[in-house]
Amino acid sequence: MSGVTLTNAIKKYGDVQVIHDIDLQIDHGEFCVFVGPSGCGKSTLLRMIAGLEETTSGEIRIGERDVTRVDASERGVAMVFQTYALYPHMTVEENMGFGLKMNGHPKAAIKEKVSEASRILKLDDYLARKPKALSGGQRQRVAIGRAIVRGPEVFLFDEPLSNLDAELRVDMRVEIARLHKEIGATMIYVTHDQVEAMTLADKIVVLRAGVIEQVGSPMQLYNDPDNKFVAGFIGSPAMNFLEGTVEDRKVRVPSLADRVVSTDVALPEDGSKVVVGIRPQHLTIAPGNGGATLDLRERLGGVSYDYLIAGNGEKLIVENREEDTLPEGSAVIVSFDDKHCMFFDAETEQRLR
Structure with a gap:
């Protein structure tokens, strides 16, 4: 089981505390979305789970393991960033398999994993292309494919659609939702766009100033908000x-x-x-x-x-x-x-x- 549990998680930069005593349970296979305005701490919290930010105090568990002080490479997570970060001189196939190659996996195993990720993301026709020959949406799918081939316990998405135009954002939302249904992995997704949150999430975590305002399903938050902030943030147009x-x-x-x-x-x-x-x-x-x-x-x-x-x-x-x-x-x-x-x-x- 690869759920994620945060207990009294705190993050400070010097004397400035940006994440305040976060307690959160994300169950195995859930699609959990962190949502809130800019500066609310959602990306910082995601990076704490990934191991890219040190947790000042508290505990982070992935499955049964305490990973609070574990190196990012050993946590069993894969992260998809806002920027695609693809190697321009490599083909799609090479980009997707590069991480496995660097870790010494056999060529046959790499090819099998890349082929499966390509099938899931409908990239078979683009494997021989280089990133410059791809659209923004295709590049983002390659970045997601690179995460899939690692076979992580938890997928982490940090505003992956914010660089895409409006039509592509809709298409990629559908792709990510379909991906979650097909592979059934635990996914944690950061966005400031409450429409993305409503359409993708099993569970939404609404953050403000480093504090969780409310946790629940999209319709629970929409129909039964705990406070004015959540009521005004969830729903478009706003309440x-x-x-x-x-x-x-x-x-x-x-x-x-x-x-x-x-x-x-x-x-x-x-x-x-x-x-x-x-x-x-x-x-x-x-x-x-x-x-x-x-x-x-x-x-x-x-x-x-x-x-x-x-x-x-x-x-x-x-x-x-x-x-x-x-x-x-x-x-x-x-x-x-x-x-x-x-x-x-x-x-x-x-x-x-």
């Missing part, structure tokens, strides 16, 4: 947030013409400030003086996104699948079902339940 005030066990939203929202959650005392969260697909608009203005409409074919400015300057995004009827600049009434609202403490940003 809308509006200021509210507790009054008589209900929440008044001043920016939407004093709309009153009913809820069964445990609200703080009257007069307390809370944040009301609601996703774009749960909002609708109609003409009328409802405290908001249609500022901009973004048309994407079968769906449009309406960008609104509420009465106090708060911004809203509305997912609209109706025909365009309202011109930009129109005053609108914003409607929603109270049951779709989430509530967060205005100070701690923790979910009110």
Whole structure:
């Protein structure tokens, strides 16, 4: 079994602590995605697992082995980086097998492993080519193939698609998901793109400032976020947030013409400030003086996104699948079902339940 376990993992650079007491269990065969904004520590955490960054304190286990102080080459992991790092003078076949060659593996064994990786990644037609004759997506597949031939216990991906254009990113997401299904290995994947996280992961780890905010399946995080940060980070477009005030066990939203929202959650005392969260697909608009203005409409074919400015300057995004009827600049009434609202403490940003 080749799961990964982190216990009280800490990373410091001098007096600066960048990873704070991480406890995390990644089960054998899981596809786990580390996601968060730039600087949140996700790549540092991945490099700690790989052995490319020294763990200041705590423990990292791969399977049953404590690898906290084990050299990177002995950990049984293979890493795919953002840059392809292919040898330009070598063919695809030579690039994929080079690591095994340097470790003294027999030629027949290298050829067999390269052939199997090539089959999985559909690279058979490109084995004799050199990297300059490949597209970006093909080069990334070669880099993944180089990892596959090593037969690692754990695959580590550090933002492998960030250098690709939008269409190739979609294609490669599908390729990586298919690869995981075929080989069934434990995979840990770093990205700042929550769409990649949602579409690839069995388990998502949301990080902020070196701390885990929440761990769960994509839909668990989407439907049941623990705090405002996770609610706003998971989902595209992001969740809308509006200021509210507790009054008589209900929440008044001043920016939407004093709309009153009913809820069964445990609200703080009257007069307390809370944040009301609601996703774009749960909002609708109609003409009328409802405290908001249609500022901009973004048309994407079968769906449009309406960008609104509420009465106090708060911004809203509305997912609209109706025909365009309202011109930009129109005053609108914003409607929603109270049951779709989430509530967060205005100070701690923790979910009110």
